[in-house]
Amino acid sequence: MTGLRPLVLCGPSGVGKSTLIKKLFEEFPNRFGFSISPDTTRQIRSGERDGYSYHFVTRDEFLKLVNQGKFLEYAEFSGNLYGTTVSAVEAVSSSGNGHRRAILDIDSQGVKLIKKNHPYLNPVYVFVSPPCYNALRERLEGRRTDSEDAIQRRLRMAIHELAYARQPNSFDFVIVNDDLNRAYEMLRKIVLDSMEDLQSDQVPAVDAQEQHARNQIDSQPPA
Numbered sequence: 457m458t459g460l461r462p463l464v465l466c467g468p469s470g471v472g473k474s475t476l477i478k479k480l481f482e483e484f485p486n487r488f489g490f491s492i493s494p495d496t497t498r499q500i501r502s503g504e505r506d507g508y509s510y511h512f513v514t515r516d517e518f519l520k521l522v523n524q525g526k527f528l529e530y531a532e533f534s535g536n537l538y539g540t541t542v543s544a545v546e547a548v549s550s551s552g553n554g555h556r557r558a559i560l561d562i563d564s565q566g567v568k569l570i571k572k573n574h575p576y577l578n579p580v581y582v583f584v585s586p587p588c589y590n591a592l593r594e595r596l597e598g599r600r601t602d603s604e605d606a607i608q609r610r611l612r613m614a615i616h617e618l619a620y621a622r623q624p625n626s627f628d629f630v631i632v633n634d635d636l637n638r639a640y641e642m643l644r645k646i647v648l649d650s651m652e653d654l655q656s657d658q659v660p661a662v663d664a665q666e667q668h669a670r671n672q673i674d675s676q677p678p679a
């Protein structure tokens with residue numbers, strides 16, 4: 457692999473990953489791998505354009521790519537498939553005379569797959585954490601893109617994402633997205649490779665709301 461190390465951005469749904477990436481792309485329109493548009497089978501949202509944030513494909517098309525071994529990672533989330541092809545990452549990293557950085561927005565399943573199957577990509581792993589569990593609910597509700605059911609599913613998934621991020625050495629950096637500008641400054645330093653004086657945040661400890669949500673999952677009978 458030539459060029460800059462890819463940046464893997466992970467974090468629970470609603471924590472603000474897309475918001476941070478959008479700010480980065482606005483400030484540096486040519487510096488990053490905009491062309492990394494993961495494929496997804498989810499419905500296009502109003503204001504989205506195909507080929508920008510995502511390539512919107514049918515389930516059949518997606519599964520064909522899976523069978524062809526095209527994906528670096530893929531995962532099913534809230535009934536929709538999301539995946540990033542190996543070639544999309546390599547194309548960005550080797551474009552722009554090695555000055556472009558590929559940015560991947562993936563979940564912890566994807567992080568584990570890259571670590572296991574594609575360690576040669578050698579990404580910088582960054583976890584974006586909420587300041588507390590309730591902030592996720594508020595943000596998901598405030599975004600007004602999901603049904604209550606979908607919000608519940610996303611919140612349940614968040615438990616696993618947070619648990620993985622609390623494991624030692626799972627990420628190179630943690631950014632707590634409490635104040636958006638502060639979080640953005642941290643991300644900016646990481647992507648610009650000026651990390652010498654950058655201190656990683658820590659994923660906050662399990663609070664009462666998160667513990668309550670964990671208990672609810674534990675008390676549910678296995679599916």
Ligand SMILES: Nc1ncnc2c1ncn2[C@@H]1O[C@H](COP(=O)(O)OP(=O)(O)OP(=O)(O)O)[C@@H](O)[C@H]1O
Pocket residue numbers: 467468469470471472473474475476595596598599633634635636
């Ligand atoms: N620091 C912040 N403080 C308050 N609200 C925020 C902050 N950062 C983002 N938000 C808001 O939270 C909502 C969710 O953000 P966003 O869609 O970027 O999350 P995401 O992590 O990309 O979620 P998904 O993984 O589902 O795409 C948005 O309405 C966004 O404006």
